[in-house]
Amino acid sequence: MDITADTTPDELVATHRALRTAWQARRPDLDQRRADLKRLRDAFRAQVPAMDAAIRADFGHRSEHENLISEAMVVIAEIDHALAHLRRWARPRRAAVGWRFWPARAQVRPVPVGVVGILSPWNYPVNLALMPLVSAIAAGNHVYLKPSEHTPRTSAWLRELLAEVFPADRVAVALGGPGVGATFAGLPFDHLLFTGSTAVGRKVMAAAAPNLTPVTLELGGKAPAVICPDFPVDKAAARIATGKWINAGQTCIGVDYVLVDAARRDAFVDAVVAELRARYGDIAGSLDYTRIINEAQHARLQGYLDDARARGLQVIAPFGASPAGAADEVGRLLPPTLVIEPGPDAEVMRHEIFGPILPVLSYTSLDDAIGIIQRLPRPLALYPFTRDEADLARILDGILPGGVTVNDTLVHFGVHGLPFGGIGPSGMGQIHGRHGFDTxxxxxxxxxxxxxxxxxLIKPPYTGKIDRMIRWLAK
Known part of the structure; x- marks a missing residue:
């Protein structure tokens, strides 16, 4: 079988059936799950150089160190965390029955649901495929993974890796484009997880609805950073630069725009520009700056900048404009760019940017900043920068995001004890660690x-003592 060929509709159905049949015949016990996770960890560690090569080839260029941090490190840590806590997670938990039902006893038993489908995206093609897979395997399920067609080399690598670790009727990988993804989402899974855009998330949910498949959606949105007047602007600029330009901004929880008090807006912009020049130097020759994944995404982002310039907005490009042409990875270099004070109708404020463009807006009061965020759909992440507990409380009370990192960016994603997930347009459900196991x-x-x-005793005829007992219990 050609492991790079698209999966046909008949193969999708047959593979799903094989996964379910095998799971029904023998559900993985704790020893099996632990053995599976250990084999995955060992095989993954051995294949990190091949993973890095595949991702860099798909992107044209992506920072090797960012691959190690955002793909290898987090996956290995997720496996280790599951291995360390799996027996406790899987243990039945006692539940109180109350005096009315004494002397009965009750417990809650975490049991696997069956076959879990995972639709993973291109921006972190290994991390966002394997982290939910780890949770699903830890919970005792079989898994069918469909990675993104926009990273074909990495998707083929994932298929080879998982075929080395798991029997074909325990974990399988489907390859192909949107048509394969649509058919995949319509399979009668016992749970389906999708990570990607809000628009596609709606389609996935609709495809799953006829089977009443429970769905977890990890989507996106416009994640804001709010710099309060008490927080040092240089430190905020450095941490926001990391949260914005890792992976060239192609991060679902990356900083989408910044709100900074009006008196320090220009100082913030200057600090960001200095930070970028110190980090990347000659941007075209930098090994640490990632390319845009494909020409369509590059054209979309370039369109946002064209719109900003057409509106007369101040556009700051510390390394110059994007190179002409987009025929290869050189053309897909989109340098870091700031757009100053865009209005709500500007393209950079109407869409999730998902690229290296940072809108910077000023506010006159904290209520003003909170109001700007409230007028947009609920974001997947929020980044308040303040040491004032009262201001932090006002922000957290006024905005409901998927997750929060205070005085930094991105870090909450890597904390296994925290649930990760959005709300409304930024998603539903939660994953990571115990929360992924429970999902x-x-x-x-x-x-x-x-x-x-x-x-x-409590049975008809409801007369005499039984009548009096029921009336007493119901008080």
Whole structure:
């Protein structure tokens, strides 16, 4: 079989059926799950250089160090965390029954749901495929993964890696474009996870609806950073630069725009420009700056800049404009660019940017800043910069994002004890660590009745003592 060929509709159905049949015949016990995760960890570690090569080839160029941080490190840490805590996660938990049902006993048992489907994106093609897979395997499920067609070399690498680790009827990988993805989303999974855009997320949810498949959606949105007047502007600029320009801004929780108090707006812009020049030097020759994934994305981003210039907005490009042409990876170099004070109708404020363009807006009061964020759909992430607890409380009370990192960016994604997920247009459901394990488990309630039970007495005819007992219990 050609491991790079698109998966046909018949193959999708047959593979899903094989995964389900195998799971029903023998559900992975804890020993099997732990053995699977250990084999995955060992195989993944051995294949990190091949992973790096595949990702860099798909992007044209991506920073090797960012691959190690954002792909290798987080996946290995997720596996290690699951191995360290799996037995405790899987242990039944006692539940109180209350005196009315004494002497019955109750517990909640986390049990696997069956076959989990994962639709993963191109921007972090390994991390966002394998982290939910780890949770699904830890929970005792079989997994069908469909990675992005926009990173074909990495998707083929994932297929080879997982075929080395798992039997074909425990974990399988489908390859192909939007047509394959649409058919995949319509399979009768026991749980389906999609990571990607809000627009495609709606289509995935619609495709899953006829089967009543439970869906977890990890989407995106315009994640703001809010710099309060008390926070040092240089430090905020450095941390925001990391949250914006890692992976050339192609990050779902990356900083989408910045709100800074009006008196320090220009100082913030100057600090960001200085930070960028110190980090990247000659941008065209920098090994640390990633290319845009493909020509379509490059054209979309360039269109946002063309719109900003046509509106007469101040556009600051510390390294100059994007090179002409987009025929190869050199043309897909889009240097870091700032757009100053765009209005709500500017293209950079109407869409999730998902690229290396940073709008900078000033505000006159914190209520003004909060109002700007509230007028936009709920974001996947929020980054307040302040040491004032009262201001922080006002921000957190006034905005409901998917997750928050205070006085930094991105970091909450890597904390295994925190749930990761959006709300509304930025997604639904949550993954990572225990939260991912629970997402791919059914929390099964089990009540054990005693030899003697009150229900033996409460039955018609409801007269005399039984009538009085029921009326007393119902008070």
């Amino acid at each position: 791919f488990s059914k929390q099964l309630p089990v009540l054990r009745q005693a030899h003697w039970a009150g229900s033996d």
